[in-house]
Amino acid sequence: MPLVTTTRTGLVEQVIAQMRQLVASGEWPIGQRIPPEAELVQALGVGRNTVREAVRALAHAGLLEVRQGDGTFVRATSEISGAVGKLCTTELRQVLEVRRALEVESARLAATARTDTDVAELEVALRERDAAIGERDPERVAHTDSSFHLRLVQASHNPVLIQLYQGISEAVLSSVATTFDPTVPPERTVSHTELFEAVRDGNPERAAAEAGGFLDELLADVEGLPETDTSARET
Structure with missing residues (x-):
């Protein structure tokens, strides 16, 4: 333009x-x-x-x-997301809490609102994410994982949620880069396959549970709370 x-x-x-x-x-x-x-x-x-x-x-x-x-x-792409971005601090715990609030509801909505195009694009984004994890490339992992989550939010087809999430895009990217551990074998890195499948299969409750589960692990890790498998870190 x-x-x-x-x-x-x-x-x-x-x-x-x-x-x-x-x-x-x-x-x-x-x-x-x-x-x-x-x-x-x-x-x-x-x-x-x-x-x-x-x-x-x-x-x-x-x-x-x-x-x-x-x-x-x-x-940011709008005044709404710009305001959210200003409010989002650099403290990892707070970023993860905001991510959880937005991503859980987005996954729930995406499971009922997603189109065939959404599913196809999510599958591509997931493959790119998994390939980056396999290569243990931290920068590529950060970008591909963030792209997968943004595409998931977009599949909700809720413009307000999408704008809010775009407003914290830099914070999301930073949180992924911070929490990704390249020393953890790919098979022990948190998978998003079940999250994708829940959205694809139209199961909102399962999608919400999957979206919240890995973020709960990260929050527990950040806050020093016990969790079932501290070696499995999200990307």
Whole structure:
């Protein structure tokens, strides 16, 4: 989606609207750095102050994040998810608690709302996750596992849940990277096969139980509580 030159009325509002659409459409995906100020000025045909004001407004709304010396990055796809992202702290336990709340209900809904396309895409995401675990590649595991969980949430077809989850996407990615232990053999790493099968088979209660189970293990591990198998860590 190319940027287009604005008219001279409501310049800031027009720039904000264009940037918001680029984010919402995925043209500027979460985590990506947006074009530098000079490039935006040229593409939009407006002054630097207009671009800065638009960026400032979207950063205040939580859609963008300005990192001094590094650029401006997309952090959420909507004001709702942006607000959630701001509230989500870097403490692992709190991130896992939020994940549990969202993922359990998403799995429950996905088991009844998923389409054939959802099932097919979830199966692909699961294979990619399992392949990454087999290779013991921490970075790839973090990305493929996070992608599987996001695809599961999307299968709920609840736009509010999806926006909320997208708002904590960076925190989810970080939590996976932190809890994945590459020294644990692949066969002892928590599997998501039963979670996938519960969603595929349309069993909401089983799907919710599977989604909550591995997160309960992680929370028990983080909090130092006893669990049935501390060597089985989620990814």
